[in-house]
Amino acid sequence: xxxxxxxxxxxxxxxxxxxxxxAVPENSFRTIVSVYELQDPGELPHPGEAQQSGATRMAMLPxxxxxxxxxxxxxxxxxxxxxxRPDGIVVVDADRCVGCGYCVxxxxxxxxxxxxxTRKADKCTFCAQRxxxxxxxxxxxxxxxxxxxxxxxxDPDSAASRLLVAHAEDVQVLRPEMRTQPKVFYIGLDQxxxxxxxxxxxxxRPTPPQEA
Amino acid sequence: xxxxxxxVNVTRPPAWLPWAVQYFFLIGLxxxxxxxxxxxxxxxxxxxxxxxxxxxxxxxxCGLAAPVALLADLHQPxxxxxxxxxxxxxxxxxxxSFFIPGYVAGLLAYTWAVLRPxxxxxxxxxxxxxxxxxxxFGTAHLAWLRNAAAIWTVTFGALVxxxxxxxxxxxxxxxxxxxxxxPVQFALTALGGAIGLILVLDLFYRVLDRPMAVRLSGFLxxxxxxxxxxxVIWLALGLFHLDASTAVALAILxxxxxxxxxxxxxxxxxxxxxxxxxLAPVRSTWLCxxxxxxxxxxxxxxxxxxxQGVPKTGAGLYGYQLPLGPEGLLGIVAVAGLWLxxxxxLAELSPILGPRQFGHGRRLTAGSA
Numbered sequence: 001x002x003x004x005x006x007x008x009x010x011x012x013x014x015x016x017x018x019x020x021x022x023a024v025p026e027n028s029f030r031t032i033v034s035v036y037e038l039q040d041p042g043e044l045p046h047p048g049e050a051q052q053s054g055a056t057r058m059a060m061l062p063x064x065x066x067x068x069x070x071x072x073x074x075x076x077x078x079x080x081x082x083x084x085r086p087d088g089i090v091v092v093d094a095d096r097c098v099g100c101g102y103c104v105x106x107x108x109x110x111x112x113x114x115x116x117x118t119r120k121a122d123k124c125t126f127c128a129q130r131x132x133x134x135x136x137x138x139x140x141x142x143x144x145x146x147x148x149x150x151x152x153x154x155d156p157d158s159a160a161s162r163l164l165v166a167h168a169e170d171v172q173v174l175r176p177e178m179r180t181q182p183k184v185f186y187i188g189l190d191q192x193x194x195x196x197x198x199x200x201x202x203x204x205r206p207t208p209p210q211e212a
Numbered sequence: 213x214x215x216x217x218x219x220v221n222v223t224r225p226p227a228w229l230p231w232a233v234q235y236f237f238l239i240g241l242x243x244x245x246x247x248x249x250x251x252x253x254x255x256x257x258x259x260x261x262x263x264x265x266x267x268x269x270x271x272x273x274c275g276l277a278a279p280v281a282l283l284a285d286l287h288q289p290x291x292x293x294x295x296x297x298x299x300x301x302x303x304x305x306x307x308x309s310f311f312i313p314g315y316v317a318g319l320l321a322y323t324w325a326v327l328r329p330x331x332x333x334x335x336x337x338x339x340x341x342x343x344x345x346x347x348x349f350g351t352a353h354l355a356w357l358r359n360a361a362a363i364w365t366v367t368f369g370a371l372v373x374x375x376x377x378x379x380x381x382x383x384x385x386x387x388x389x390x391x392x393x394x395p396v397q398f399a400l401t402a403l404g405g406a407i408g409l410i411l412v413l414d415l416f417y418r419v420l421d422r423p424m425a426v427r428l429s430g431f432l433x434x435x436x437x438x439x440x441x442x443x444v445i446w447l448a449l450g451l452f453h454l455d456a457s458t459a460v461a462l463a464i465l466x467x468x469x470x471x472x473x474x475x476x477x478x479x480x481x482x483x484x485x486x487x488x489x490x491l492a493p494v495r496s497t498w499l500c501x502x503x504x505x506x507x508x509x510x511x512x513x514x515x516x517x518x519x520q521g522v523p524k525t526g527a528g529l530y531g532y533q534l535p536l537g538p539e540g541l542l543g544i545v546a547v548a549g550l551w552l553x554x555x556x557x558l559a560e561l562s563p564i565l566g567p568r569q570f571g572h573g574r575r576l577t578a579g580s581a
Contacts, residue, residue: 032222039215078306079294096298098291101227102305108385110224110524119287192216199216201528
């Protein structure tokens with residue numbers, strides 16, 4: 001998947017369509033658009049002048065499972081419930097998953113969680129059920145700005161491949177130092193957001209789970 | 213002013229619940245307490261006889277309760293079956309599923325082997341006394357059986373310590389965990405906790421002579437100073453950028469007051485037993501023990517619950533409020549209750565603390581005559 005951040009408006013329609021398509025429980029998310037307010041550095045001051053702040057702008061960052069080529073979640077699974085399909089999509093065999101949460105710990109992107117309904121590992125599957133039926137992932141289908149582009153990266157003529165070639169100098173992945181070879185690519189990613197973000201913590205969080 | 217404000221993001225709750233803290237705490241105590249039972253039972257050192265009995269009591273009760281806490285963290289205990297039908301041997305956790313039963317089975321066999329003489333010499337004529345004598349399966353001295361069980365349990369105990377440390381250490385995504393010091397500190401705090409458990413148990417059962425209690429307290433102080441040394445090494449690795457993960461963990465955590473308080477708390481808990489040992493060696497034994505037990509538990513709580521509170525990509529820390537139900541406080545209390553449930557009959561009815569007399573003796577139990 002390729003995400004053109006200049007086209008993302010942070011509307012969360014991807015978040016909602018994912019929840020509806022995959023019956024994601026309340027307060028759990030397979031994908032979400034993180035929203036940041038960034039203060040750009042100002043121009044260097046002339047001698048004797050105070051440093052001026054740069055422009056303030058919003059930055060969107062859709063997050064989801066990166067379907068890494070070398071996923072950290074895969075080798076740790078004690079029962080091999082997490083596996084990689086031949087097309088590269090990383091999925092969880094829910095019948096086999098024991099809900100031990102080891103994959104949740106190992107994922108460098110906080111993309112996995114224990115589903116509070118099934119008590120098993122849950123994550124984005126690129127809507128594998130839709131892919132198998134010849135459809136696009138729900139988040140791609142519903143993206144208002146066309147920011148999310150899905151396709152076969154092994155096919156040089158796919159929309160995703162062409163987009164990567166066209167923006168070759170501005171393509172990044174999240175946390176490359178983890179050496180997991182993520183397969184979600186970002187165009188126009190601010191470097192300050194590629195690792196653990198050093199900033200003021202979240203202003204909005206989901207409500208805490210209700211006591212049963 | 214910070215130049216980034218995170219407006220919207222998601223909070224990920226901990227995937228390893230307080231059950232996991234209890235498991236790592238109890239299994240660590242069990243393995244190291246088992247090690248402390250060896251001088252008295254396997255090496256027959258007279259000075260260690262009573263301390264090793266308390267150690268075996270602690271090892272057995274913790275070793276039996278720990279797997280229950282682990283199963284509870286799977287949310288559905290029957291899921292354990294998948295570990296044996298579809299093991300992924302690239303995962304330390306999968307190896308652990310073989311090491312745990314190997315260790316617990318060895319511990320039970322060892323307990324039986326070393327208690328055979330006490331079972332055989334159970335005094336009294338009641339049904340329980342007869343049953344105990346039968347459980348000894350003869351009076352022949354079977355040193356080979358005791359030694360074989362001890363070697364088996366030492367091996368699997370070491371493997372349990374290895375896997376519990378490695379399982380956490382290999383998680384590159386969590387810089388606080390991804391350090392070779394984690395297995396070492398797990399083992400050291402567990403050893404300190406096991407000695408502490410002996411000293412605390414002695415407060416109730418009064419089987420240790422004072423010189424031995426003081427000797428154990430000194431040993432405990434030494435272990436806790438080693439834990440403190442481990443903490444200093446971790447700090448140095450981070451401060452001087454000698455280890456990338458540690459440096460990242462230190463950079464993230466040092467900004468937060470809660471973590472600064474935790475660091476000071478840990479340092480005080482590690483240094484206090486040595487101070488008390490020097491100031492009041494005889495009177496402080498059980499208090500030193502309690503502090504060491506607390507340190508072993510808090511270390512695991514901080515690593516697991518605190519560690520999972522550090523977002524891997526988002527800003528700041530995830531908030532954590534201890535739930536009152538099975539996923540939080542009730543889980544912690546339940547495991548502690550299970551441990552007590554095992555401790556009381558094993559201490560009062562089994563010959564772990566010494567040969568028993570049923571039917572006529574002072575340790576007569578209701579309904580046993």
